[in-house]
Amino acid sequence: MRKNWGKFLVLLLTTAAISSAVLPAPTVAYAAEQTTEASDNEEKDEAEDKEAVSYKEKALTITKTGFVADTFNGVDAIYRKGSNDGSSATYSCAAFIKKYYKKVYDVSVYNLFGGSTPKTYEGDKITSVKSPREGDIAYKNGHWSIVKKVNEDDTVTLIEQNWKWNGSQCKINRTVGTSTLNYFRLAK
Secondary structure: OHHHHHHHHHHHHHHHHHHHHHOOOOOOOOOOOEEEOOOOOOOOOHHHHHHHEEEOOEEEEOOOOOEEEEEEOOEEEEEOOOOOOOOOOOOOHHHHHHHHHHHHHOOOEEOOOOOOOOEEOOOOEEEEEOOOOOOOEEEEOOEEEEEEEEOOOOEEEEEOOOOEEOOOEEEEOOEEEHHHOEEEEEEO
């Protein structure tokens, strides 16, 4: 039995090594659901492709610390079980804004307090704007998020961290009325 187990292990390791050398890296599946509308026009530009993406609002169960609930532009919105993470340097809503702006725009954001305009350590200007765009910072009642999409029905779809309840439930692709939030944009 031990001889066969050893041969199996060698075969398994050899197969894994060959597979990793030949096959492309696996993609990671996230909890966020994205759907694209079918189109016969293969020559659509990137802006049109973004318009075709719709995000489905969904409640999820947080299963573990570091649970990836959603991702946008390569930045994960992560959660952990438990109560409000408002002061967490990893799981708070402000932590997501900092992580997103560092990865996407390569700036370090601070001054994420209620009633304040965010700032960057690099000196780049962030200004208050009335009409949101994808990637803008959104704020209301002490909660920060990023605009994922501006919808045609005068709503925005958000990506955020620390939007949870009952210690183990969170929502992704939350959609709210455009006029209900304050928006901030990096001037680059």
